[in-house]
Amino acid sequence: MSKGAQRFEVFTGAGKRRDWPPExxxxxxxxCYAGEGVSAVARRHGLAPSQVYAWRRDLRKQFEAEGLIPATRRSEAPVFVPAVIDAVDAADPAPTRRSRRRRRTSTAAVELKIDGVAVKIGRDADASLIAAVIEALRATR
Structure with a gap:
């Protein structure tokens, strides 16, 4: 059984355009700034979220022009943060106490699994060796 229309709104005049007072x-x-999302507020008032975003932008520009809030500063272009790579010492410090777990002798830096074949390549492997292994795996497919 249908409940019928939950909400019925009649727009008068030309089109769907409404005039909203500034208040x-x-x-x-x-x-929107009280913790509720823009989409939820727009939906509740029968607006598109883009309209509410435009009102926010216009209001912010108006406040900036009146000096009520400081103008937003935009940078010229995006800048990447430089990467810093620390050298890793090859020697591990001696453990202070013995543990019962077996320690692996070497951990693989790269592990490839292609078509059921698993290959582990150590940390000290040369780039040409890694390339040769990858080429060999490609050739077997």
Missing amino acids: VKASIVAE
Whole structure:
């Protein structure tokens, strides 16, 4: 059994365009900053989220022009953070106490599994060796 229409809204005039007073716009934008998402606020008021975002942008520009909030500073271009690579000592420090777990003698830096074949390549392997292993695996497929 159908409940029928939950909400019925009639738009009068030409098209779906509505005129919102500035106080109502400010109130709707304030709701977005009160912890509720823009989409939920827009849906509740029968608006598109893009319209609410536009109102937020316009209100922010108006406040910046009036000096109520500082203007946002934009950088010229995005900048990458430089990568820092620390050298790793080859010698491990001696353990202070013995553990019952068996320690692996060497850990693999790269492990390849292709078509049921598993290959482990150690940390000290040369780049040409790694390339040769990969080529050999490709050739067997």
